[in-house]
Amino acid sequence: MFGLPIETTLLVFGFPLFWIVYTVVFLYRSRHWQHDESQQDDAS
Amino acid sequence: MSGTVILFLALYYVVVLGIGYWAMRHGGSEDLEGYLLGGRQVGPMATALTLQSTSMSGYMFLGAGGLGYTQGYWAMWFAAGDIGGGVLNLSTIGRRMRKLSQMFGALTSIEYLENRYPSPAVRVFAGVLTVFLLGFYVLAQLIAGGKGMALVTGLPYPVALAIAVGIILIYTFMGGYLAVAYTDFFQSLVMLVGVLWIAAAALIELGGLTAANTAIAEFDPTLLSIWGKDLGFEGQWGVALGAVLIFSVGLLGWPHVVTRHMAMSKPATARKAGMWATAWNLLFVPTPYLVGILAVLILPELQDPEMAIFEIAGLLLPPAVTGLVMAAIMAAIMSTADSLLLQTGSIASRDLYERFINPKASERQMVMVSRGLVLAIAVIGYVVALYEPPTVFAIVIFATSVLGSAFLPAYFCAVWWKKANTAGALSSMIVGAGVAFAWEVAGMVETTQMAPMTAGVASSITTMVVVSLLTQKISPVPAHILVVMDEAAVVGPIPKTLIAASDAALSPEAAAIDAKLNGGDGND
Amino acid sequence: MTDPQQIVVIRGAINATDALCVVASLTGDVEATVESEMIYPYYCLDADCSVPTMVGRKQLSMICLVDAVNGLGATADSFELKKETVPNDILLTSDIDAAEAEKIAHRTVTHRLGKKLRTISTFDVRVTPRGLIHKRFWIVKTSDARVMVDSTTGSLHPLKLRAA
Numbered sequence: 001m002f003g004l005p006i007e008t009t010l011l012v013f014g015f016p017l018f019w020i021v022y023t024v025v026f027l028y029r030s031r032h033w034q035h036d037e038s039q040q041d042d043a044s
Numbered sequence: 045m046s047g048t049v050i051l052f053l054a055l056y057y058v059v060v061l062g063i064g065y066w067a068m069r070h071g072g073s074e075d076l077e078g079y080l081l082g083g084r085q086v087g088p089m090a091t092a093l094t095l096q097s098t099s100m101s102g103y104m105f106l107g108a109g110g111l112g113y114t115q116g117y118w119a120m121w122f123a124a125g126d127i128g129g130g131v132l133n134l135s136t137i138g139r140r141m142r143k144l145s146q147m148f149g150a151l152t153s154i155e156y157l158e159n160r161y162p163s164p165a166v167r168v169f170a171g172v173l174t175v176f177l178l179g180f181y182v183l184a185q186l187i188a189g190g191k192g193m194a195l196v197t198g199l200p201y202p203v204a205l206a207i208a209v210g211i212i213l214i215y216t217f218m219g220g221y222l223a224v225a226y227t228d229f230f231q232s233l234v235m236l237v238g239v240l241w242i243a244a245a246a247l248i249e250l251g252g253l254t255a256a257n258t259a260i261a262e263f264d265p266t267l268l269s270i271w272g273k274d275l276g277f278e279g280q281w282g283v284a285l286g287a288v289l290i291f292s293v294g295l296l297g298w299p300h301v302v303t304r305h306m307a308m309s310k311p312a313t314a315r316k317a318g319m320w321a322t323a324w325n326l327l328f329v330p331t332p333y334l335v336g337i338l339a340v341l342i343l344p345e346l347q348d349p350e351m352a353i354f355e356i357a358g359l360l361l362p363p364a365v366t367g368l369v370m371a372a373i374m375a376a377i378m379s380t381a382d383s384l385l386l387q388t389g390s391i392a393s394r395d396l397y398e399r400f401i402n403p404k405a406s407e408r409q410m411v412m413v414s415r416g417l418v419l420a421i422a423v424i425g426y427v428v429a430l431y432e433p434p435t436v437f438a439i440v441i442f443a444t445s446v447l448g449s450a451f452l453p454a455y456f457c458a459v460w461w462k463k464a465n466t467a468g469a470l471s472s473m474i475v476g477a478g479v480a481f482a483w484e485v486a487g488m489v490e491t492t493q494m495a496p497m498t499a500g501v502a503s504s505i506t507t508m509v510v511v512s513l514l515t516q517k518i519s520p521v522p523a524h525i526l527v528v529m530d531e532a533a534v535v536g537p538i539p540k541t542l543i544a545a546s547d548a549a550l551s552p553e554a555a556a557i558d559a560k561l562n563g564g565d566g567n568d
Numbered sequence: 569m570t571d572p573q574q575i576v577v578i579r580g581a582i583n584a585t586d587a588l589c590v591v592a593s594l595t596g597d598v599e600a601t602v603e604s605e606m607i608y609p610y611y612c613l614d615a616d617c618s619v620p621t622m623v624g625r626k627q628l629s630m631i632c633l634v635d636a637v638n639g640l641g642a643t644a645d646s647f648e649l650k651k652e653t654v655p656n657d658i659l660l661t662s663d664i665d666a667a668e669a670e671k672i673a674h675r676t677v678t679h680r681l682g683k684k685l686r687t688i689s690t691f692d693v694r695v696t697p698r699g700l701i702h703k704r705f706w707i708v709k710t711s712d713a714r715v716m717v718d719s720t721t722g723s724l725h726p727l728k729l730r731a732a
Contacts, residue, residue, distance in 0.1 A: 003257030007270045008117045015124035015288075016326055022128060023322040026135045030315045149640040151679050217688060218620065382686060389688050390679075407678050407690045414688045539595050542713055547723035549642075550716070554725040556637040557606050557705060557716055560660055562728060 049358070052367025053196060053374075060231065060375070088313055092130065092320035093232050101235070101376035102188030104332045107437035110350035112336020116260070116267025118277060119333040121284050125292035126329045130321025132292055138305045138314040140459035143548045145306040147528045147555065153302035154395040157451075160458045160525060161469040164400070169470065171395040173450060173477055174299060175417070177443045178388045183425045184439040185381035186212070189374060190429055195354050196370050202430055208378070209426050215382040216389075216418055231375045236328055238369030242353060243331045245360040246338040259341050267340065279493070286495020290444050294497055296455045297447025299387050350435055388421065389414030442484055442496070449476035449500025453508035461512075462529055467519040468512030476504025528555065572653045577607065577702045579648040580719030587706035587717035590724065597710040604707045606716070607659045609636035611669035612698040615643075615677045617691040632673040636662035636700060639669070641676030647720065649701060662700065670695050 001009045111119040148159035154174060158167040189212065190205030197204060250256040260267050271278040295301045305314075332353060339352040342359065346352060354373075357366050393410040402409065450473045457464035480500030482488070489495060528551075582590075584602045592600045611634040618625040633644045637660055664672070673695045681691045704719040707727070714727040 003254045003261065003268075004117070005268055005270075008120075008268055011120050011124060011270050012117065012330070016127055016330075019128035019131065019322055020326070022135075023131045023319060026131060027315065027319055030135070146640075149638070151675075215686075386682070386686055386688065390682070394679075407674070407693065411688055411690050418688065539713065541594050542591075542715065542724075542726055545594055546725045547718075547721075550718060550723055550725040552635060552638050552640050553608055553705065554716060554727055556660055557608070557707075558728050560606065561707070 046363050048363035049196065049367040049370065052364045053371040056234075056368050056371035057375075063230070088316040089320045092317050093229065093236070093324050101373065101380045102185040102436050103440045104239070104328075105353050105373055105377070106188045106191065106350040107184070107435070107440050108332035109336035109339070109353035110348075110435060111437050112333040113339050113346065113349040113352045115272040115276075116264075116269070116337055116340070118270060118272035119336065120330065121270070121287035122291060123330045123333055125288035125290060125294075127325045128322065129292040129295050130325060131318040133296065133301065133305065134314050134318040134321065137296075137456060137459055138318075139548070141302070141305045141455070142314070143551050144459055144528060146548055146551050149552070150306070152391060152395055153299045153306070154391055156302070156306065157454060157458075157469070161454070161464075161466040162522060163466045163470060166466060166470050166473070167395055167399060169473055170451070170454075171391050171399075173473070174297075174447065175388050175392050175396070177297075177447050178299070178384050178391075179421050179425070180439050180443040182381055182384045182388070182421055183428055184436045184443075185377050185384065186422075186425045187429045187433045187439075188436050189377045189381065191348070191351060192354060192370065192374055192377065195351060195358070196374070205426060205429055208374075209422050212378050212381045212385070213418070213422055215378050216385045217415065228379065231372050231379070234368060234372035235376050236324075238357075238365075238372055239328065239331050239335070239353075241361065241365065241369065242357050243335050243338075246335055246342060246356055249360055250338060250341055256338055256341060260337070263341065263344075267337065282492065282494030282498050283489060286445070286497035289497050289501060290441060290448065290495075293452050293501070294444045294448030297444065297449075297451040299391065300383060302451075302455060350437070385418045385421065389418050392417045445484065445495070445497040445500055446477050446480045448497060449480035449504050450474075452476070452501055453505050457508055457512075459529070462521060462526055463512050463516060464508060465512050465515060465519045465521045467515040468508045468510075471511045472504040472508035475507040476500050479503040572655050573659060574651060574653045575607070575659070575702050576649050576699070577652045577654075577704060578720055579650050580704055582706070582717060582719045582722045584706055586722065587708055587719070590717060590722055591708040591710060591715050594724075595710050595713070597712075600708055600710040602706055603709040603714070605658055606705045606707060607654050607702045608705060609660055609662050609700055609702050610634060611636055611662075611664070611666065611673070612701045613670065613673040614696045614698060615673060615693055616696070617677060617681060617693045619681065619685060619691060620687065620689060630677065632677055632695070633701075634664065634669040634672045634676075636660075636664050636669070639664045639672055641672045643677065643680060659702075666697055670697055 001013070004012065108119065108122070111122070144160065145156050148156060150156035150159050154167055154171045157170050158164070186205065186209055189208030190201060193199070193208045194201045194204035197207075199207070247253060247256065250259065257268060264273070266272070266274050269275060270284075271280075277283055335356060336349070336352045339346065339356050343352065343355055346355060354370070357369060361369065393405075393413040397413045398405045398410060405413075453464075453472045453476070454469045457469070477500070480496040483492075483494075483496035483499045488499070492499070584605070588600055588602050592598060613632045613634065615630050615632050616627065617630075618627050631644045631646060632641055634641045674693055677693050677695070678691060681693075682688065706717040706719060708715045708717060715724050716727055717724045
């Protein structure tokens with residue numbers, strides 16, 4: 001793919017795919033974390 | 045670089061300063077108060093973006109580009125972990141760390157560690173180690189800033205470096221004047237649009253990704269492999285693992301990452317931040333490495349591989365755009381250095397000076413200590429950057445490896461493992477830092493085919509577990525800490541909606557009211 | 569049984585019925601009841617500081633509340649106060665004295681300013697104590713939980729469930 005050897009393709013696309021799935025699973029499992037607040041975040 | 049570039053660079057700074065000035069002048073005291081009280085804040089999207097760009101700038105533009113240039117697609121091992129670092133930390137530790145730190149009232153990450161693992165030794169070791177290694181990370185930014193400034197202005201490196209250091213010091217001592225905080229998001233946006241533009245320009249120049257890779261295959265096929273140039277890292281899974289770990293879990297060693305978790309007020313914020321972190325990272329983490337790789341074809345005779353991205357920008361972008369993008373990059377580098385210096389100053393003055401040397405220190409004295417240290421780091425950094433500058437990549441990887449190895453088990457177990465005690469934490473920090481440090485210095489990577497990060501994390505985790513279990517009797521975890529950690533300390537189930545809707549900021553009051561309702565005296 | 573005390577309480581927008589509604593709508597438990605209330609002490613201090621900006625130093629004021637039970641400091645929005653007489657058994661006692669509270673307030677404000685403005689400066693923080701004030705928390709019981717509701721913000725937090 002894109003002229004890359006197979007292992008490199010796996011490295012370049014495999015990990016991002018893993019993290020996308022991870023994030024989606026995280027978002028699904030934490031769906032109870034929803035709360036209607038007025039976005040007062042203290043992040044510095 | 046051409047006059048147009050310098051003109052637009054200067055223009056950019058004028059506009060940014062102008063925005064800051066206008067905001068300061070026309071923003072009433074209520075606006076400033078509102079901002080300071082944290083009332084009106086940018087949302088998780090902007091926060092995630094700003095944090096990503098301002099904490100990685102020197103590494104992103106020099107380190108990553110240089111690695112891509114010299115080692116080809118091997119560099120992507122580092123991107124692999126980095127993409128998920130944000131969501132990984134937020135999903136595993138974020139919420140719980142916030143609650144724990146809230147209960148302790150810890151203002152710094154070092155204080156948080158001592159609160160959870162009570163012992164002056166923890167604070168001293170953690171404080172000193174962090175200050176020492178943050179100094180290294182600052183050095184990386186100084187080198188990046190100096191080299192960038194030299195390239196853009198055409199001034200000799202020592203002069204450009206001095207200017208970069210000077211600007212960084214101005215930022216740090218007078219940030220309020222420059223209203224840095226107001227313009228961070230805007231600058232991040234410019235910088236990141238810039239890096240995408242550079243990547244796009246490089247791809248267009250080479251006729252697309254497939255054509256570029258085909259050309260690289262003819263030039264040097266080993267650059268396309270996952271084992272680096274001349275297959276130098278072939279079979280070295282321990283080194284590859286280290287690369288993946290570094291920017292995924294290794295980031296837990298950085299105070300600004302930890303304090304970010306401490307500041308998340310609502311679970312919903314952590315959730316959204318995780319989502320945005322992945323989105324931004326997907327776009328921006330692999331890009332600098334890719335540009336470095338492509339630069340091999342466009343600029344095959346580069347003297348300093350770490351300047352690959354800057355040189356490509358200068359070559360392929362219209363001069364005005366180059367000026368703007370370079371300006372934003374430089375600003376981000378300065379801003380990163382500024383953040384690091386502020387943290388270093390804060391840890392040195394609060395966690396070390398006030399805690400151990402002068403408990404009755406006035407604010408004025410602490411400011412002097414902070415500023416003194418910042419100045420010292422700037423001067424030492426200047427000298428090192430001038431005479432023996434290591435690569436930005438080497439510095440950042442080294443510092444992150446040692447810090448990550450030292451602190452990963454401590455922070456992770458702080459919220460997840462009730463048996464993690466002071467003895468375990470302290471020894472894991474010492475062993476982790478020591479192993480990672482020695483591994484690097486003694487050149488163990490070649491003989492063991494394992495990265496310092498891998499060895500460091502393995503040894504610190506092992507130490508934490510073994511020592512904690514062996515010393516449960518002589519160094520028990522204090523009861524008040526166990527109570528705080530016990531999120532599920534209820535008889536009967538609590539509806540998930542209730543947990544989700546609860547405000548972590550009320551945890552201290554809840555604990556006191558719990559005690560009063562169930563114990564009768566309202567104390568503890 | 570318990571001597572009532574006269575204290576100063578923050579005038580909260582959320583009354584018992586409101587608290588009940590908040591919890592009931594979250595849990596869907598129509599059997600929820602307001603079991604009791606707790607009065608929580610805070611030291612209230614005014615903080616004046618000056619902040620360096622490009623247009624000179626700006627004077628700012630803010631309120632700092634220091635949790636009188638565990639010494640945690642935080643900046644706060646303004647609020648109204650009223651005097652009330654409350655029985656001792658719902659009043660939490662302070663563990664922190666006024667002098668400590670002053671130091672904590674000073675530190676909290678300075679730290680916050682430094683972080684937000686990204687500057688190393690003293691900000692000339694001057695702290696003026698205003699005394700002890702209190703906040704009411706409603707304790708709401710549902711069939712499977714006990715929750716406290718902040719009478720000023722409506723925020724809530726679960727409590728341990730024990731047989732009363």
